[in-house]
Amino acid sequence: MDSRKWLAVFAALALTASAHARPGNDIADSPKQQSNEVISSKDVHVKPDESQDIKSTLATANTETTVVAATTSTEKVEETKNAEVTKPVNEQFPHAVLFGGTCGGSIISAKWILTAAHCTIFSSGRYVLAGTNKSDDDTGFERRVKRIILHPKFSVGPYWLDADHFDIKQVAADWDFLLAELEEPLPLDGKKIAAVDINDQSEVPEGLAVGYAGYGAEHHGDYMRHDMHGMDLEVQADSACQEALVQYEPKTMLCTKGRAPRYDSACNGDSGSGLVANGKLYGVASWVQDDAHRCFNGALVVFSRVSAVRDWIRQVTKI
Template identity: 65%
Template sequence: MPSSVVNVFVFSALFVCNFVHAGVHVHNVQPFDYRSNFNLDRNDIQIVKNKKENVQSPVNEQFPSAVLFGRTCGGTIISPTWILSAAHCTLFTPGRDVLAGTNNTENGTGLRHRIKRLVVHPRFSVGPYWLNANRFNIKQVGARWDFLLAELESPLPLDGKTMVAADLDDRARLPPGEQVGYAGFGADRHGGVMREDMHAMDLEILADEDCSDLLEYDGADMICTKGRAPRYDSACNGDSGSGLIRNGKVLGVASWVENDALECKNGARVVFSRVASARDWIKQVTKV
């Protein structure tokens, strides 16, 4: 979309060699004394251990339920044949396929599965995204009941590592300060293009009153979040539809961002559609 139009976003060696020499005999081999060659104490061992433990897995393995939906949005695997995303994504993509199980959209890894049908929440509505943001002084365009279900033509081969179905969170209210996150392929700047590499964002839950100054916000079907220190992550174009994740459960669907009609910036509050509010509808459609 042109930058003058409201950008609704409303929105991731060890080589063992065995040399066999027939007929070769080795004599007078002295035992290897590791103590005389390495001066490792308990502290050294602990440092090595900590370094190993701090090595992070690829983003798509940290968020194995995250997918690229329709090539312009995010989504969440909730069963081998169903993807949860944002209804407003249908405004910008026909949603023909999803890409799952990869950290990169262009290197040929992952699996691309075609979509059989799309089901939009019957109460979905969205503000006037087509208007010029500057002319009409629009900062963001909120969406209500921003849920989309995509049924795949064939099931994803969930492997428990790079492709996992997220459980659906059914808590009506979430405790402020709870640490959550999402992964997607959205742009790194306002008006930018989708990134090839999946990125992960660290957020925390805010109380509903912390978003009460946003006129579009309604806690009945929305979750308010903000980035955690020190990065104060947010979201941008193309992160829409990404799942808000906590301990393998999907709590929300990325819907819109504070001031996103004009900019993407760290610290901006991110609003997710509350999965618990649509739990009965999701079960009715998907049987999940």
């Protein structure tokens, strides 16, 4: 199922939850008010058997009130989660940009973008587009790039060779980072355009739910999409990538895989997109399992580990 269908499902769930429990003041408060009135009525005289009935009624009312309040609270949390999911993709990932028309990227300040160094193979990286879900309708904000700086240790595999002839499964890159300084600052508004915080912790917990947004192709060799898409992944143990991918280096790379039920992946054009969780940037999309031949759901997706170059980013950008 594609992202738009999932958004429709989540929107339907949000409406259902809303129909079952609007703000629960009337439901939750009424029994409490009745209970307080009975308890505080010292002048009311009842027979012994009536007193027992009242106590039983009060206990039942209090239990029901607790259950209703807890249910309402849970449904409100679900409504909040569903509302977050149904946001436009660029509002879920306000740091995400289109870089040079061929890659993704992340806003780390009003004037600096972090993306993948190998994106320069396919584009001169002359501009970025931010603050929009579409690359073809003249919305969003375009900014020219003033200069680009590649990480000094950047290297890439033999992308120029015939993958079939030389039995190349994936073309990996290492230290795959590029910083782009913009000629003019982006108008950060915290909603559609925002800078993302940079993670500086080397340890990233296995199982962490992460995601990225980009314009990459749906199938291998296709053109990039005009609509921004969001992808849901999960951090894997380094061993998962080391066993399957000979080029994987834990020091500079981060191993991920799509989460159920979609088992999202990445494809050509998603390179450079920022991997985020809880408002922090953990990685830069670099290469994918078997990417010399195909794009497929459930593939291992390798991101360049941002914490490995935190000092370099600080040195270049002063951020």
